[in-house]
Amino acid sequence: MDDEDDSDPSSFKCMRCGFCCQLDVTLNENDIIRIKEKGHTGFYKKRSGEILLKKKRGFCIFFDYNNRLCSIYPYRPLVCRKFPFRDDSIMSNKCRQNDDFRSKVTQNIIMFMTQESLNKKPDNES
Numbered sequence: 001m002d003d004e005d006d007s008d009p010s011s012f013k014c015m016r017c018g019f020c021c022q023l024d025v026t027l028n029e030n031d032i033i034r035i036k037e038k039g040h041t042g043f044y045k046k047r048s049g050e051i052l053l054k055k056k057r058g059f060c061i062f063f064d065y066n067n068r069l070c071s072i073y074p075y076r077p078l079v080c081r082k083f084p085f086r087d088d089s090i091m092s093n094k095c096r097q098n099d100d101f102r103s104k105v106t107q108n109i110i111m112f113m114t115q116e117s118l119n120k121k122p123d124n125e126s
Contacts, residue, residue, distance in 0.1 A: 020083050020095060021063040021070070025053040031077040038075055053077065 027044055032051065035043060043061050044051050054061045062072045070076050084095030 016068045018059065018063065018068050020080070021060040022055075022058055025060060025077055025079050027051045027053060027077050027079075031079075034075045035072060035077075038072065040072070 028051075032044065043054055045054050046052075056063075057065075059065070060070070062070055062076075064071045070080065
């Protein structure tokens with residue numbers, strides 16, 4: 001199965017699940033400058049030649065746990081601005097919104113089937 005699928009970026013509606021805020025976020029020079037200009041320091045680390053946002057409790061250091069929102073949303077990194085889409089407008093399956101949708105559909109089917117089997121009378125009760 002492909003790890004990506006086609007979607008329309010303009011139709012994407014974030015569900016605020018916070019999953020993407022647990023992924024590694026690579027920063028570019030402009031991201032660092034923009035975030036530093038807002039007074040933030042100590043928010044990134046270098047690993048294997050990449051500059052990454054630091055994490056706190058498994059989430060991006062800027063993730064607001066109470067509101068499930070990005071606390072630097074207006075000046076968030078470019079990768080976050082584009083997510084879950086790549087430069088070519090292909091949607092990444094790293095976005096759990098797709099999984100949530102499939103899970104809800106599956107749950108609804110199971111509930112329906114369970115209800116149907118509870119309502120069905122045995123053949124000998126006719």
